[in-house]
Amino acid sequence: MRTYRLPQEETPLLDALGQYRRNRIVPFDVPGHKQGRGNAELAHFLGRECLAVDVNSMKPLDNLGHPTSVIKRAQQLAADAFGAEHAFFIVNGTTAAVQAMILYACKSGEKIIMPRNVHTSAINALVLSGATPVYVNPGVDRRLGIALGMSVSDIRRAMDEHPDAKAVFVNNPTYYGICSDLKAIVALAHSRNMLVLADEAHGTHFSFGGALPDSAISCGADMAAVSMHKTGGSLTQSSLLLTSGSINAGYVRQILSLTQTTSASYLLLSSLDISRRNLALHGSAIFERVTDIAEYARAEVNKIGGLYAYGRELINGATVFDFDITKLSVFTRDIGLAGIEVYDILRDEYGIQTEFGDLGNLLAIISVGDSDQNIERLISSLSEVKRRYMRDRAGMFDHDYISPIVELTPKKAFYSDKRSVPTKASDGMICGEFVMCYPPGIPILAPGERITAEIIDYIRYAKDKGCLVTGTEDITTQHIKVVGGND
Amino acid sequence: MELWFTEQHTPDVRFSIRVGRQLFSAKSKFQAIDIFESDEFGRFLTLDGVMMLTEKDEFIYHDMIVHVPMATNPDIKNVMVIGAGDGGTIRELVRYPSIERIDMIEIDEAVVTACREYLPQTTCSLDDKRVRIHYEDGLKFVRSRHSAYDLIIVDSTDPFGPGEGLFTKEFYGNCYKALTGDGILVNQHESPYYEEDARAMCQAHHRIRDFFDICRVYQAHIPTYPSGHWLFGFASKKYDPVRDLDAERWRSLGLKTRYYNTDIHKGSFALPTYVLEKLNA
Ligand SMILES: Cc1ncc(COP(=O)(O)O)c(C=O)c1O
Numbered sequence: 133m134r135t136y137r138l139p140q141e142e143t144p145l146l147d148a149l150g151q152y153r154r155n156r157i158v159p160f161d162v163p164g165h166k167q168g169r170g171n172a173e174l175a176h177f178l179g180r181e182c183l184a185v186d187v188n189s190m191k192p193l194d195n196l197g198h199p200t201s202v203i204k205r206a207q208q209l210a211a212d213a214f215g216a217e218h219a220f221f222i223v224n225g226t227t228a229a230v231q232a233m234i235l236y237a238c239k240s241g242e243k244i245i246m247p248r249n250v251h252t253s254a255i256n257a258l259v260l261s262g263a264t265p266v267y268v269n270p271g272v273d274r275r276l277g278i279a280l281g282m283s284v285s286d287i288r289r290a291m292d293e294h295p296d297a298k299a300v301f302v303n304n305p306t307y308y309g310i311c312s313d314l315k316a317i318v319a320l321a322h323s324r325n326m327l328v329l330a331d332e333a334h335g336t337h338f339s340f341g342g343a344l345p346d347s348a349i350s351c352g353a354d355m356a357a358v359s360m361h362k363t364g365g366s367l368t369q370s371s372l373l374l375t376s377g378s379i380n381a382g383y384v385r386q387i388l389s390l391t392q393t394t395s396a397s398y399l400l401l402s403s404l405d406i407s408r409r410n411l412a413l414h415g416s417a418i419f420e421r422v423t424d425i426a427e428y429a430r431a432e433v434n435k436i437g438g439l440y441a442y443g444r445e446l447i448n449g450a451t452v453f454d455f456d457i458t459k460l461s462v463f464t465r466d467i468g469l470a471g472i473e474v475y476d477i478l479r480d481e482y483g484i485q486t487e488f489g490d491l492g493n494l495l496a497i498i499s500v501g502d503s504d505q506n507i508e509r510l511i512s513s514l515s516e517v518k519r520r521y522m523r524d525r526a527g528m529f530d531h532d533y534i535s536p537i538v539e540l541t542p543k544k545a546f547y548s549d550k551r552s553v554p555t556k557a558s559d560g561m562i563c564g565e566f567v568m569c570y571p572p573g574i575p576i577l578a579p580g581e582r583i584t585a586e587i588i589d590y591i592r593y594a595k596d597k598g599c600l601v602t603g604t605e606d607i608t609t610q611h612i613k614v615v616g617g618n619d
Numbered sequence: 620m621e622l623w624f625t626e627q628h629t630p631d632v633r634f635s636i637r638v639g640r641q642l643f644s645a646k647s648k649f650q651a652i653d654i655f656e657s658d659e660f661g662r663f664l665t666l667d668g669v670m671m672l673t674e675k676d677e678f679i680y681h682d683m684i685v686h687v688p689m690a691t692n693p694d695i696k697n698v699m700v701i702g703a704g705d706g707g708t709i710r711e712l713v714r715y716p717s718i719e720r721i722d723m724i725e726i727d728e729a730v731v732t733a734c735r736e737y738l739p740q741t742t743c744s745l746d747d748k749r750v751r752i753h754y755e756d757g758l759k760f761v762r763s764r765h766s767a768y769d770l771i772i773v774d775s776t777d778p779f780g781p782g783e784g785l786f787t788k789e790f791y792g793n794c795y796k797a798l799t800g801d802g803i804l805v806n807q808h809e810s811p812y813y814e815e816d817a818r819a820m821c822q823a824h825h826r827i828r829d830f831f832d833i834c835r836v837y838q839a840h841i842p843t844y845p846s847g848h849w850l851f852g853f854a855s856k857k858y859d860p861v862r863d864l865d866a867e868r869w870r871s872l873g874l875k876t877r878y879y880n881t882d883i884h885k886g887s888f889a890l891p892t893y894v895l896e897k898l899n900a
Contacts, residue, residue: 435763482788505784508758512789515762519796 134340138212140412144205145405148193149185149398162188162395187398196221196396197389206405213412214339214358216349216374218381220388221404223396226333227253229357229373231260232387233329236355236379237299238263240543244329245290246301248536249279251331252568252603254301255578258542260391265542266294269535270306271451276442276463277492279574281305281312283450284320291324299327304335304348304356307488307495307572309459310452314351322352327378330356336364337458337499340415343423345454354378360407363458363499367403418500419458425507426458426498432511433460438467438518460496462514464489468523470597471495474514477521482513488571491529491597495572529593537582540615545580551617554610555591558583561614566603569594575603583614624655624663626670628845629813634670636660636843642737647729649781654737660843662738664705666730667780670843674740677707680807681741682879683839683851683887685711688770688803690869690884691853691860693717695769699797701757701785703774704730706742712772713747714874721750722768724761726781728754758784764797771798773806778819786819788826795830801857808836811894812846820850824898827854835860836898837887839878850894861888 159166168175168183175183189195194203203221210219222229230253238244240262246254247270258265268290271280287300300321305311314330321328330348332338336358338347348356356374360366375384411418433441440463446452464471475489487495496510539562540548550564560583567577576594577587591609595601601609625635636657643654650667657663661674672680685708689695696719700708704725712721723745725731731752735742745752753760761771771794776782784790785806794804808823810816828834831854841849853860866881890898 432759432762505756505758505781508756508762509784509787509789512758512762512784512787512793516789516792520792 134416136212136412138209140209140213140409142205142209143405143409144202144209145193145398145402148202149187149402152187152192153184159187161190182399185398185402188395193398196223196401197385197392197394203401206401206408209412210372210404210408211374213408214347214349214372214374216356217377218375218379218384220373220375220384221396221401222371222373222388222392223369223400224392225253225369226331226357226359226362226371227256228388228392229371230254230331230333231257231391232373232384233355233357234258234263234299234301235261235387235390236384237327237329243294243297244299244301245287245294245297245326247279247282247303249306249574250301250303251333252566252573252575254331255542255566255575259546259579260543262541262543263298265538266290266297267536267538273446277465278308278310278490279306280451281310281453282317284313284316285450287317288320291320291326295324297326299329301329301331302348302353304330304332304338304353305345305454305456305459307334307574308461308493309334309456310446311345311454311456312451313453314346314348314353318352327355328353332356333359334362334459335456336360336362336411337415337419337422338456340411341419341423341458342416343457344419345456349374349376352376360404363497364407364411365500366407367400370400370404372404422458422498422500422502425502425504426460429460429496429498429507429511430457433462433514436511436515436518438522439464439514440466458498460498462494462496463492464494465492465525465528467518467521468525468528469517469521470528472594472597472599473521474517476598477517478510478513482509482516484510484513486510490569490572490599491594529590534576534584534586534590536578537584538580539582540580542579545615548615549617550613550615552606552611552613555612556588558612558614559585559588562616564613564615565605567591567601567609567612568603569599570602580615583612624657624665626665626668629815632813634843634845636663643733645729645733647727649727649729652727652730652733654733662740663843664734664738666776669777671776672705672707672738672741673843674738676842677705677741678876679839679841679878680849681707681711682876683837684708684772684774684805684807686869686874686876686879687837687851687853687860687884687887688772688805689715690865690881691855691858691863692769692801692803693865693868693872695803696720697768698722698770698772699724699761699764699768700772700774701760702776702782703772705734705738706731706745708772708774709747709750710741710744713744713749715872719749721747722753722760723750724753724755724757726754726756756784758787758790758793761790761793761797766797766799768798769802771802771804773804775807777809778823786823786826788829791826791830795856798856802855803858804831804852804854806852808850808852810844810846810849811891811897812848816845817897821897821900823852827852830854832856833859835888836890836894838890838894839887861885
């Protein structure tokens with residue numbers, strides 16, 4: 133059991149909202165629905181109680197952009213719960229937290245070392261900041277067709293070649309649950325005056341579970357973007373940015389204000405406050421149960437035969453330093469189905485929504501909200517999908533990760549003159565926009581990267597299989613914007 | 620003082636029984652279990668406040684869920700029963716000497732324990748040596764069985780709560796896999812009358828139809844269930860319950876029943892037009 137410095141039973145924001153409601157304040161401010169009275173339909177749908185606290189910042193409720201009272205206290209409690217020096221509540225998604233980390237660490241033209249299998253929000257931040265990415269090839273599991281973590285030796289080489297880099301950006305973990313050796317990376321980076329920024333969108337629970345990988349902050353990372361809404365139980369879009377003592381908190385707040393709303397939702401903020409208390413007080417019990425369910429499901433899926441739910445056996449000391457066992461990732465290609473096909477069958481025929489399917493894998497998120505019965509449904513449905521749909525695996529695409537050829541910085545490419553060409557005729561050109569499957573939202577192409585025949589083939593195959601290919605101006609991805617010339 | 624048990628059959632309809640006393644009340648890991656005693660219906664069991672059975676009318680349900688498939692194929696030897704914690708279905712099954720093995724899969728041991736204590740009328744045969752009780756999730760149990768049973772009886776609660784998984788497509792598909800080539804699946808099939816029950820009925824029917832060549836529905840009158848009009852599903856890879864009924868052979872077994880007879884067997888598959896329309900929609 134962790135011990136905390138502050139009384140984690142407190143919920144200052146929740147209490148302040150309760151007080152606000154009890155005081156029966158007459159609102160002559162925004163929002164104009166006035167505690168729901170002006171929008172009966174919405175109040176009916178979401179509930180009066182909910183709309184009554186959909187309010188704007190005011191003295192008793194503090195202000196996210198300039199916290200001095202209850203938000204400040206709630207953020208201190210969150211920092212304590214996660215073992216950080218500071219915590220910032222975020223209402224624009226983990227995207228905002230990721231971007232704040234990068235904008236904080238790198239000015240235009242400065243370098244940042246990162247794996248290429250980052251979420252699109254990180255590369256978007258490069259477009260905003262003008263930072264130059266130094267990509268470290270993540271390891272690749274050939275069989276599963278997924279990108280892994282970064283090995284320490286690859287990072288050291290990148291640092292040797294780019295000693296002027298300002299920061300290292302690390303997924304902790306990747307969408308699939310794979311972690312790099314963060315402690316070693318931190319030691320290396322700090323010895324060279326580089327910051328370590330962790331995208332912990334899928335690792336909120338790391339701070340609270342025994343059998344889980346180490347949280348970024350506990351490894352000494354300087355900043356971590358934590359998606360409370362993903363596995364922590366708070367409302368969608370609410371998130372945390374954690375920082376360590378090395379970081380100037382006032383400057384972080386200014387950076388956040390560049391893009392974050394001035395009308396932060398108190399529904400989101402209070403959900404952070406409530407979820408933080410729940411995690412601090414009950415997190416270890418909750419995640420013990422979550423890991424039990426996930427380990428049980430993994431064993432049962434592996435009994436079906438043909439489907440491979442992978443786990444800690446992937447750990448290899450380098451590109452898979454640790455594995456988050458709460459992720460239920462299932463390799464589907466051996467039954468002749470792409471992960472995205474299984475994902476679609478589960479949803480359309482069995483009423484089961486999983487997180488995503490890519491070309492070879494299906495990912496189910498197990499969290500605080502799962503029941504034994506629902507997990508049986510998932511396992512039994514997978515067994516049925518195999519029984520009913522299994523086919524020969526011939527002709528299946530089997531290389532998922534393609535190393536990028538970076539020709540221009542994302543910002544330069546994004547803002548240069550561009551023209552639109554048919555995607556299938558774009559071989560050899562420099563891409564001017566993003567192309568990705570969503571989810572997982574990891575770019576196949578980022579602005580500034582050279583398009584290859586292999587990539588064009590990959591995009592076509594992903595679309596054929598039913599992946600939602602996004603990012604391009606042309607919503608159908610038939611055309612792609614390339615650098616040079618004008619339409 | 621008057622004490623009444625009330626069940627909400629719809630948001631606007633209630634069904635009440637005057638209760639003499641409450642015999643048992645507990646919350647298990649899965650549900651609230653209550654047993655009452657009443658003048659009109661004798662003792663009765665409710666789960667999460669929903670009527671499961673009464674001593675007075677349980678014979679109707681248990682006759683119809685067991686004797687219809689057994690009369691259709693008297694050679695059934697291996698039976699799986701899912702749910703059935705009250706034991707009534709087992710009591711009827713063990714009357715067939717030809718049955719060799721009965722696997723009963725009940726998720727909630729607390730139901731069986733409570734029924735053994737207060738409802739000996741239905742639990743009386745649970746200790747028959749052919750019966751094996753597995754306290755397990757039904758969905759999980761069928762998943763690992765292949766071509767192993769001649770009959771699967773789904774004696775479940777409603778599809779809202781612990782019984783939800785027993786109305787799913789994955790469950791019916793796994794049952795299909797667990798049955799032998801001439802296997803039969805019988806399930807309690809909700810009521811056609813009230814809207815929410817009827818929706819569950821249609822959904823279950825359509826899902827079963829996706830797997831089984833023969834998929835029929837039959838009915839019975841059960842006074843303590845919503846609307847009193849209750850349905851059962853009969854699905855098979857081979858047997859048609861009306862065409863293949865061997866009435867002579869069943870009668871020769873000499874089983875005494877109070878609701879079931881071979882005429883009711885045939886007649887119960889004749890459904891009202893509005894029910895057929897819903898099922899075929
Ligand atoms: C690795 C990673 N980082 C960041 C994000 C962005 O989070 P959000 O959607 O909350 O903005 C995501 C979202 O899926 C993600 O997967």
